[in-house]
Amino acid sequence: MNADTTGPHVVVAGGGIAGLAAAHRLALAGHRVTLLEAGDRVGGKLLAGEIAGAPVDLGAESLLARRPEAVALARAVGLGDRLQAPGTTTASVWSRGDLIPMPKGHVMGVPGDARAVGGLVSPAGLGRIDRDLELPPTEIGEDIAIGAYVAERMGHEVVDRLVEPLLGGVYAGDAHRISMKAAVPALFEAARVHPTLTAAVRAVQQAGAAVPADAAGAATGLGGAAFLGLDGGIGTLPGAVAAAIRAAGGEILTGTPVTALLRSGATGWQVVTRDRTFDADAVVLATPAGTAAGLLGGHAPGAAAELDGIDYASMALVTLAFRRSDVPALPGSGFLVPPVDGHTIKASTFSSQKWNWVTDSAPDLFVLRTSVGRHGEEEQVRREDTDLVAASLKDLAAATGLAARPVATTVTRWTGGLPQYPVGHLARVARVREALAALPGLRVAGAAYDGVGIPACVASAHRAADEIADEIDATSKRTDPGAGHSS
The missing domain is CATH 3.50.50.60 (FAD/NAD(P)-binding domain)
Incomplete structure (x- = not known):
C-alpha cells in the first residue's frame, strides 16, 4: 500500500x-x-560485513525469539525463510583459568539452588548462597541494583562469576549499578513478594520467564531456540x-x-x-x-x-578468521568472561559453530569474534586495532589453546553504543x-x-x-x- x-x-x-x-x-x-x-x-548497531570473503555480523547477531516483535518484523519484510536457530546452544564461562560449561537452573546468573552453579562458585561461595534462606527479607523499594541485591542475599562470588558476565554483558555495564527492575523485571517483581531470593528465582523459573527480554544483546547465544539469527546476518x-x-x-x-x-x-x-x-x-x-x-x-x-x-558504554568487536585446519576443537558457541579475572576480552563467540550460514558460506574458514569494553572502559575501545587483535589472541590462547594466526581481522567500534540502565x-x-x-x-x-x-x-x-x-x-x-x- x-x-x-x-x-x-x-x-x-x-x-x-x-x-x-x-x-x-x-x-x-x-x-x-x-x-x-x-x-x-x-x-x-546492526551491520552486515565480511571477512576473508565470508559474510559476518559486525554488530548485533541474534534476535530473542521469546519476544515476538523483532521476529515478526523480519517476517513482515520477507525474511521469514532466512530465520535460523543457532547450530549449537551450549556456552561456557572462562573462570579462574578454565572453560566451565554454563550452568543451568538460574535466572541471568542468579541460582535457585546452590547446586545449580557448582564448578563456577567455590565451596565457601556455595555455602554463602545457601545463607539466603536464613536471612530476613530485604526491603527492595521502588528499584534496586541487581548486583548489590544478589551480593547481599547470596554473596559477591555469584555476582562476580555469573551475574556480571551474563547481565553485565548485555548492557556492557556494571551489575552493581544496573537496575533490577529494568533489566530483570520478572525477578524484581518476584523478589518483592517472596521472603528469599532463592524462592523468587524458583517462582520465575516456574512461570517460564527465566530469560529476560534483553538477553538478546548477550555476546554468546544462550537458551537454544530462544534466539534466532538470519542467514546472511542480522x-x-x-x-x-x-x-x-x-x-x-x-x-x-x-x-x-x-x-x-x-x-x-x-x-x-x-x-x-x-x-x-x-x-x-x-x-x-x-x-x-x-x-x-x-x-x-x-x-x-x-x-x-x-x-x-x-550514560552510554562503548565497546569494540574483534572479528577473526582462521584456516579451519589450524583451529583446535572448541566447545559450543563461545564463552563469557567474568571481569573480576582481569582479562581484556569480555566474551567470545565462535561464529562458525554458532551459525550454520557462516560455515556454509566459508567451509574452509573458522570465524570467531571477541568483544572488548564496558561502561567506564572507553580507553580499551580507543586502543589501536593491532593492540585489540593482539589482546584478543592472547586471551583466546589462554582460554582455548588457540595458537594459530588469523588470515584476516576486522575491528568494529561501537562508540557510545549501549545506554546504561x-x-x-x-x-x-x-x-x-x-x-x-x-x-x-x-x-x-x-x-x-x-x-x-x-x-x-x-x-x-x-x-x-x-x-x-x-x-x-x-x-x-x-x-x-x-x-x-x-x-
Whole structure:
C-alpha cells in the first residue's frame, strides 16, 4: 500500500532499527513518512560485513525469539525463510583459568539452588548462597541494583562469576549499578513478594520467564531456540526494512542529521536539517538520548535534562578468521568472561559453530569474534586495532589453546553504543514520556527507553508509531467530524 502523498506527514529522525521499525509501521498504516538518518547508512548497531570473503555480523547477531516483535518484523519484510536457530546452544564461562560449561537452573546468573552453579562458585561461595534462606527479607523499594541485591542475599562470588558476565554483558555495564527492575523485571517483581531470593528465582523459573527480554544483546547465544539469527546476518534486516518502507511510499534520506526542531502552528512541527526544512504533522525521535535532548531543549527542558543524563558504554568487536585446519576443537558457541579475572576480552563467540550460514558460506574458514569494553572502559575501545587483535589472541590462547594466526581481522567500534540502565531508569523514562505528552505529535523511541535488545527497540518504535497514528486520527476526526463514517 502506498502512502497518501497529500495526507499527514510524519518525520522519523534516526535510522537505527527503532527508527526503521517506526517508519515501517507508519508507512504500512498509510501515512506519508520521511526518515532522516545522520550517517551514511541505516541500521545503527546492526551491520552486515565480511571477512576473508565470508559474510559476518559486525554488530548485533541474534534476535530473542521469546519476544515476538523483532521476529515478526523480519517476517513482515520477507525474511521469514532466512530465520535460523543457532547450530549449537551450549556456552561456557572462562573462570579462574578454565572453560566451565554454563550452568543451568538460574535466572541471568542468579541460582535457585546452590547446586545449580557448582564448578563456577567455590565451596565457601556455595555455602554463602545457601545463607539466603536464613536471612530476613530485604526491603527492595521502588528499584534496586541487581548486583548489590544478589551480593547481599547470596554473596559477591555469584555476582562476580555469573551475574556480571551474563547481565553485565548485555548492557556492557556494571551489575552493581544496573537496575533490577529494568533489566530483570520478572525477578524484581518476584523478589518483592517472596521472603528469599532463592524462592523468587524458583517462582520465575516456574512461570517460564527465566530469560529476560534483553538477553538478546548477550555476546554468546544462550537458551537454544530462544534466539534466532538470519542467514546472511542480522545486519541484513535494516536493508530489508528500508526496502519495505520505500515500497510503501516512504522516503529515506541518509547523511541528513536533524539540527533543530521547531513548532509549527498548534500541533505541527518543522524538522530542520543542514539543507532542508521538512514540515511535519508529527515527529518520532529515534536518536540516541543525547541527540534527542539537544532537539528537545527548547520545548521540554525537563525531558531534555533527563535524557542528557543517560550514560552510554562503548565497546569494540574483534572479528577473526582462521584456516579451519589450524583451529583446535572448541566447545559450543563461545564463552563469557567474568571481569573480576582481569582479562581484556569480555566474551567470545565462535561464529562458525554458532551459525550454520557462516560455515556454509566459508567451509574452509573458522570465524570467531571477541568483544572488548564496558561502561567506564572507553580507553580499551580507543586502543589501536593491532593492540585489540593482539589482546584478543592472547586471551583466546589462554582460554582455548588457540595458537594459530588469523588470515584476516576486522575491528568494529561501537562508540557510545549501549545506554546504561541504572537504578531508577524506568522512572526516568516515565518522566520523559509524561513531559512529552504535553507536546502533540512528538514521541521518542530506541534503546534508551524500554530495553537495549532488538525486540525491545522494535516494541518502543511500535509504541511511538501507534501513539502518533492515534493522535493523527483523533485530530482528523476533530477537524472533519464525518471522517471515518461511510455515507
